[in-house]
Amino acid sequence: NPNRAAEVAKSLIVDDEINLMLVGSTPENTNPVATTCEAEGVPVISTMAPWQPWFIGQQGNPADPSSWKPFNFAYHYFWGLEDIIAVYTGMWKQLSTNGKVGGLFPNDADGNAWGDPKNGLKPGLDAAGFSLADPGRYQNLSDDFTAQVNAFKAANAEIVTGVVIPPDFTTFWNQARQQGFKPKAITVAKAILFPQSVETLGDAGHNLSSEVWWSASHPFKSSVTGESSAEIAADFTAKTGRPWTQPIGFVHSLFEVAANVMGLS
Incomplete structure (x- = not known):
């Protein structure tokens, strides 16, 4: 619910007086949060939405590239x-x-x-x-x-x-x-x-296909915990009893980026 996402973002900014917002998932979640943070002057880092629907989707006129403007407080990373x-x-x-x-x-x-x-x-x-x-x-x-x-x-x-x-x-x-x-x-x-x-x-x-943007086999380690992708996936399964899923890696990475921004890693 984009409206609810914007409401929660506004509450965190006004009531909780946060200094940095992190948000992930589809444009229905990332976009209204980013728009709210941009309007309120609060830095926001987002991921798990292709950059086109995130960036273009927030423009006043998505159909006119010449009118597109950059953001001052919203930062996004993901594939396109x-x-x-x-x-x-x-x-x-x-x-x-x-x-x-x-x-x-x-x-x-x-x-x-x-x-x-x-x-x-x-x-x-x-x-x-x-x-x-x-x-x-x-x-x-x-x-x-x-x-x-x-x-x-x-x-x-x-x-x-x-x-x-x-x-x-x-x-x-x-x-x-x-x-x-x-x-x-x-x-x-x-x-x-x-x-x-x-x-x-x-x-x-059977015989369906999709893209893979994170897995337990990816050869990376967390800059925050030092865990490998395999260890992060195994920890999720051990605690939930469910198979790992791709968003786990990118949600974890939000906290890595935040820690880096704040000079903690």
């Missing part, structure tokens, strides 16, 4: 859509496909950025030899993806990509299979980030 394009197309080029891609982009900050014809996936996919069929934005928590399935069929898409929340991907993929649409590759962000989301799909969860 240029990285996603490189990773996704690198996977797809290992398969024999017709290069036609169907895009699932919701009507939210992520979907609008990923689906933007000038600053989203399309220019990069075109340059890599792929073509994108974009049937337009849909509302999150939709219960009918027939229009998208039909559009992908009409475009003869053999690949599907997008930035989809887990329940919507489950609905889309179940309906696509029921309607006989079986692309050679499905590579989506968000939808299969967590183990529970894949488990919900059952057998339909």
Whole structure:
């Protein structure tokens, strides 16, 4: 809830008189917090949202690059859509496909950025030899993806990509299979980030793909605790009884960056 995120940020600034804000997760969380901090003159460090929906999404006119302005108090780090394009197309080029891609982009900050014809996936996919069929934005928590399935069929898409929340991907993929649409590759962000989301799909969860931006195998150590990625992941599993997930590493890194900024590491 972007409004709630902004309210909490304002309360922390006004009532608790914080000197530094840390925030992570999707643009629905990072953007309103960053906007609030910028307005209040409080430094904020954010992550776990591609830089395009974070930066462009907060501009007064996202469609006009000449009007974009830098921030004075908001600092953000994470990968961008240029990285996603490189990773996704690198996977797809290992398969024999017709290069036609169907895009699932919701009507939210992520979907609008990923689906933007000038600053989203399309220019990069075109340059890599792929073509994108974009049937337009849909509302999150939709219960009918027939229009998208039909559009992908009409475009003869053999690949599907997008930035989809887990329940919507489950609905889309179940309906696509029921309607006989079986692309050679499905590579989506968000939808299969967590183990529970894949488990919900059952057998339909096989042969899906996504990007990996942190894992227990990454060869890094915490600048705060000295723990390796494997040790941080193992500690999470030991304390929660659940498998590690990618956000763990980046949430931890927020505190590393904060410690560095304050001269503690």
